[in-house]
Amino acid sequence: MKPLILVIEDDAQIRRFLRAALDAEGYRLQESATAEEGLAQAQSRQPDLILLDLGLPDRDGLEVIRSVREWGKIPILVLSARGQEKDKIAALDLGADDYVAKPFAVGELLARIRAALRRSTAAATGAVVRFGAVEVDLDKRMVRVDTQDVHLTPNEYKLLQVLIQHAGKVLTQRQLLNEVWGPQHTEQAQYLRVYIAQLRRKLERNPARPKHLQTEPGVGYRLLTDDPA
Amino acid sequence: MLAAAIVAIATVAALVLRDTLAPTNLAMIYLGGVVAIAMRYSRQVSVTASFVSVAAFDFFCVPPYLTFAVSDYQYVVTFAGMLAVALVISAQTARLREHATQAAGRETRTEALYRLSRGLAGETSIFEAARAAAALAGEVFGTRAVMFLPEDDGRLSFRRRTSDPLPVPPSEESIAQWVFEHGHKAGLRTDTLPGATALYLPLRGARETFGVLAILPDPEGRIFAPEQQHLLEVFAGQTALAIERTISQRTAQETHLRMQTEQMRSSLLSAVSHDLRTPLASITGAASTLRAQGDRLPLETQQELLESISDEADRMGRLISNLLDMTRFESGGVELRRDDYPLEEIIGTVLQRMDRQLEGRTILTELSENLPPESKPIMVFVDDVLFGQVLWNLLENATKYTAPGTPVELAAFEEEGAVIVEVRDRGPGIPPGEEERIFEKFYRGKSETARGAGLGLPICRAIVQAHRATIQALPRKGGGSVFQIRLPIQSK
Numbered sequence: 001m002k003p004l005i006l007v008i009e010d011d012a013q014i015r016r017f018l019r020a021a022l023d024a025e026g027y028r029l030q031e032s033a034t035a036e037e038g039l040a041q042a043q044s045r046q047p048d049l050i051l052l053d054l055g056l057p058d059r060d061g062l063e064v065i066r067s068v069r070e071w072g073k074i075p076i077l078v079l080s081a082r083g084q085e086k087d088k089i090a091a092l093d094l095g096a097d098d099y100v101a102k103p104f105a106v107g108e109l110l111a112r113i114r115a116a117l118r119r120s121t122a123a124a125t126g127a128v129v130r131f132g133a134v135e136v137d138l139d140k141r142m143v144r145v146d147t148q149d150v151h152l153t154p155n156e157y158k159l160l161q162v163l164i165q166h167a168g169k170v171l172t173q174r175q176l177l178n179e180v181w182g183p184q185h186t187e188q189a190q191y192l193r194v195y196i197a198q199l200r201r202k203l204e205r206n207p208a209r210p211k212h213l214q215t216e217p218g219v220g221y222r223l224l225t226d227d228p229a
Numbered sequence: 230m231l232a233a234a235i236v237a238i239a240t241v242a243a244l245v246l247r248d249t250l251a252p253t254n255l256a257m258i259y260l261g262g263v264v265a266i267a268m269r270y271s272r273q274v275s276v277t278a279s280f281v282s283v284a285a286f287d288f289f290c291v292p293p294y295l296t297f298a299v300s301d302y303q304y305v306v307t308f309a310g311m312l313a314v315a316l317v318i319s320a321q322t323a324r325l326r327e328h329a330t331q332a333a334g335r336e337t338r339t340e341a342l343y344r345l346s347r348g349l350a351g352e353t354s355i356f357e358a359a360r361a362a363a364a365l366a367g368e369v370f371g372t373r374a375v376m377f378l379p380e381d382d383g384r385l386s387f388r389r390r391t392s393d394p395l396p397v398p399p400s401e402e403s404i405a406q407w408v409f410e411h412g413h414k415a416g417l418r419t420d421t422l423p424g425a426t427a428l429y430l431p432l433r434g435a436r437e438t439f440g441v442l443a444i445l446p447d448p449e450g451r452i453f454a455p456e457q458q459h460l461l462e463v464f465a466g467q468t469a470l471a472i473e474r475t476i477s478q479r480t481a482q483e484t485h486l487r488m489q490t491e492q493m494r495s496s497l498l499s500a501v502s503h504d505l506r507t508p509l510a511s512i513t514g515a516a517s518t519l520r521a522q523g524d525r526l527p528l529e530t531q532q533e534l535l536e537s538i539s540d541e542a543d544r545m546g547r548l549i550s551n552l553l554d555m556t557r558f559e560s561g562g563v564e565l566r567r568d569d570y571p572l573e574e575i576i577g578t579v580l581q582r583m584d585r586q587l588e589g590r591t592i593l594t595e596l597s598e599n600l601p602p603e604s605k606p607i608m609v610f611v612d613d614v615l616f617g618q619v620l621w622n623l624l625e626n627a628t629k630y631t632a633p634g635t636p637v638e639l640a641a642f643e644e645e646g647a648v649i650v651e652v653r654d655r656g657p658g659i660p661p662g663e664e665e666r667i668f669e670k671f672y673r674g675k676s677e678t679a680r681g682a683g684l685g686l687p688i689c690r691a692i693v694q695a696h697r698a699t700i701q702a703l704p705r706k707g708g709g710s711v712f713q714i715r716l717p718i719q720s721k
Contacts, residue, residue, distance in 0.1 A: 085614060103546050105539075190569045197571040197606045208573045208580065208594045215578040218566075218614040 008038030085218035267322035279315030631656030
């Protein structure tokens with residue numbers, strides 16, 4: 001059966017074009033205009049993915065994320081206004097999977113939806129992960145670029161490993177610092193930046209125009225393991 | 230006493246010379262005495278001295294001696310003449326002296342007021358003006374003075390005062406309040422509460438009362454002399470006028486600012502209405518065409534119209550973002566979130582976001598490609614999102630104003646304690662004389678053909694300046710222009 005997507009968005013015009021675009025892609029659709037109704041439907045219909053607008057009339061969208069995460073792992077994709085980095089970070093830290101800033105092109109949105117659905121249904125990642133010219137053997141802890149062995153320091157490797165585990169998903173600086181360095185280092189973002197810069201130099205063909213280790217300005221990082229749609 | 234001594238000396242001198250000089254000439258000696266007395270003492274004293282002198286002259290110098298009797302009646306004329314002359318001298322000298330005293334008083338007063346106006350001229354805050362005036366009042370009147378100003382709620386209290394500690398008892402606050410409300414003086418030796426420790430005068434301007442001057446009596450009590458009282462009142466009045474002037478200056482400044490804002494708003498409105506309407510017209514036109522005749526149009530045309538809708542919507546979106554950013558900057562609502570970032574990360578993000586616009590362009594980045602993998606990246610202490618936006622705007626301009634296919638370069642290097650970031654193009658360059666103006670809001674180059682609201686570069690400058698950095702446009706050797714950002718090396 002086609003995946004069911006729950007759209008929680010108060011603007012009728014935006015719902016209208018989302019309906020058209022998602023219909024055309026063959027997704028099944030459930031719509032609601034308020035947080036209250038959306039939460040009820042999320043529980044009763046158990047959708048495969050939630051598209052959530054943060055600016056809802058009755059309740060803060062962040063509360064919806066919190067409530068959903070209390071009982072389930074349904075992927076949540078947030079629709080946010082441009083420039084609201086704080087909201088994006090808050091949404092991601094609360095457990096949202098990704099965000100798309102308004103105004104957005106439908107192609108970008110569909111790509112994010114596909115990636116989120118794939119992550120949630122994919123089985124545990126295999127032992128060898130490939131992206132571009134990079135090959136990572138997670139069992140042997142070996143990294144190759146263009147079949148040449150590349151030496152990574154333990155922290156660099158750990159960082160890469162975390163990114164691979166959440167491939168395609170935006171990870172906030174806080175989330176990455178917490179997973180690699182531990183909860184007591186979540187404020188030391190400059191560590192992270194230097195390590196990312198080093199990883200790029202070792203893995204990317206042009207570190208100034210990275211194809212895989214991407215920065216989400218003001219929010220965090222994302223590893224793209226396939227060519228962007 | 231001294232006046233009596235002078236008459237006595239004149240008498241002794243007259244007695245000594247009595248045998249050698251005619252009695253009428255001896256009268257001159259007495260007149261000399263009267264002049265001396267009139268010069269030093271009040272009119273009353275010199276008039277008395279005049280009469281005494283005439284009597285003494287009669288007694289000692291006019292035969293028969295030592296009696297007031299007169300043998301020769303001619304002397305009556307002498308007495309009358311002498312008395313008249315003495316009285317006239319007394320009157321004239323006294324008047325002269327009065328004039329001199331008045332002039333001296335006027336001079337001190339003028340000087341005090343001159344110093345006051347000079348002291349107040351430079352003060353732009355009401356409180357500072359009051360403080361300067363109070364200090365000067367203390368100096369001029371040789372005592373302690375303090376001024377009280379009303380608080381924000383318009384009520385006068387002892388809290389807003391020009392000096393510490395409070396020189397008057399706190400219980401007298403109500404006197405100051407009464408003076409402030411009624412605009413009349415009160416306190417020590419006035420009709421209202423004469424038992425107070427200080428004299429309270431209102432600072433009354435042309436329209437309202439701005440505060441209260443409290444002055445303590447000087448040890449000699451000179452401030453209660455009528456001319457000093459008058460001076461005090463003038464002093465308080467001048468201070469009030471200075472405060473009034475300060476307020477009206479401030480109002481004028483605010484009005485000016487408001488006018489500027491108004492002007493900005495109207496130019497913003499005209500720019501916005503034009504720049505928003507143009508893409509909106511394309512969108513409305515294309516969309517309505519598709520709706521009305523979509524099925525009769527060739528597929529290719531339909532596609533073109535759809536593309537134009539999408540492109541024009543993007544353009545509108547960018548314009549709206551720019552406007553919002555500019556407004557946020559101007560209202561001071563932007564808070565920098567600075568941190569240490571590798572420059573290449575910021576550049577990488579921008580290039581990634583601009584992928585589509587940069588299609589078909591060669592972008593040369595001169596910073597990390599040439600460096601070995603283990604070398605340290607160039608770090609910058611910036612707000613990554615905003616600094617990225619600066620680069621984004623500069624790159625967008627470079628693609629907008631230069632021929633398609635010409636290369637754009639992005640370079641960064643360290644120089645003299647600063648990180649220099651440059652965006653270089655091979656376009657037509659900036660016409661000489663416009664290098665500064667292109668950073669002004671809504672400015673469009675004379676030769677400008679491309680469309681823009683004239684906000685991109687002003688936003689760049691606002692962001693760069695918020696980072697305490699500089700941005701400038703330079704001509705490029707061999708043609709084109711260079712936009713150079715100089716970011717002093719800082720760290721948190």
